Amino acid sequence: MKSYLLVTGDFVKTGGMDRANFALADYLARQDEQVYLGAHRVAPELLAYGNVQFLRVPKPGNSYLLASPLLNWVGCLQAQRLTKFGVRVLVNGGNCQWGDVNWVHYVHAAYQPENKTGWVHQLKQSISHQFFLKTERKALQSAQIIIVNSDRTKQDLMEKLAIPEQKLHRVYYGIDPQIFYPANPQEKIALRQRLGWTEEKPMVVFIGALGDRRKGFDTLFTAWQQLCASLDWDADLVVIGAGAELPVWQYRAAVDGIASRIHFLGFRSDVPDLLRAADCLVAPTRYEAYGLGVHEALCCGLPALVSASAGIGERYPPQLQDLLIPNPEDAVDLAKRLQQWRQGMYKYNNLVSYFSQELRNYTWDDMAKRILQKTEIVNN
Secondary structure, eight states: OOOEEEEOSEEOSSSHHHHHHHHHHHHHHTTTSOEEEEESEEOHHHHTSTTEEEEEOOOGGGOHHHHHHHHHHHHHHHHHHHGGGTOEEEEETTSSOOSSEEEESOOGGGOOOOOOSOHHHHHHHHHHHHHHHHHHHHHHHHOSEEEESSHHHHHHHHHHHOOOGGGEEEOOOOOOTTTSOOOOHHHHHHHHHHHTOOSSSOEEEEEOOOSSSTTOHHHHHHHHHHHHTSTTOOOEEEEEOOOTTHHHHHHHHHHTTOGGGEEEEESOSOHHHHHHHOSEEEEOOSOOSSOHHHHHHHHTTOOEEEETTSGGGGGOOGGGGGGEESOTTOHHHHHHHHHHHHHTHHHHHHHHHHHHHHHHTSOHHHHHHHHHHHHGGGGO
């Protein structure tokens, strides 16, 4: 086992790439090797290890864009110092221009963000996108080996950035099966009571930031309007996530008379409990390199409707193919698929149970071990 310098924005457990980076750092720390973390934030659990050194990088204005040059500078400076002692360096995408191992969680060249919250936000987003496109291309072209989180990401890098296939190695995300698991009937009843949900009403969950349209909440909102117009639609929607567009959607729900059918919870730290208490998850995302939130929902035993183009979608078994959304722009089709799920709730619960167990059998440690195996390719 080698010592590692890991460079990324945050090593925390809040989800997505941050959760994956935390898992890798945690696994390395438990191998009793020296681990260096160049980042803005590191979770207390990692700092408790005596062999973990936090190389803190300032984050001016709480902005990842403004902090990017600093993260790159600190990462390269420390890499130059530590590689003299045989330390391996793993960076994420374009966040550090060091040509060793690069772990790609998101491909900026694969998606142009859409923002409708005013020209200031749109300008900021445009500047950020152009900057990250440039740094992404440069870093990936110099990498010796690239870890990707899905075949979708692998294909995007080959098509959008002309990265040679032999450089690319897919390693799926893992899971903590002690946190994300299906609730038994008694636990589910208790969770719903605590949340103020009735036992009878089906609850559909959406998880995602509402800062732009990437997660497809606008499509879901339109589909929900259509569903609520039918007297036989009895499910409520729970929206977990915050962002600049949150007040817009709250206002729209009130104006359209469906505020009682959509519950906006904002940011939540009890997502595992919310998933175990719910009945279904829906994610009509326009771009998703993987989709850890969907993965977590499946591990909690929830049928999860997700865009077929999302990385997690490539893992769906044949019996769950009708949960894959072919077009995240098509609200009519999404409404039909939700109706189909509602009519066959118990059937889908049973079908998902086998897939759920399969996903729970592959942990974050399994993921970390595979990443380390792939990094050894460079030395052989």
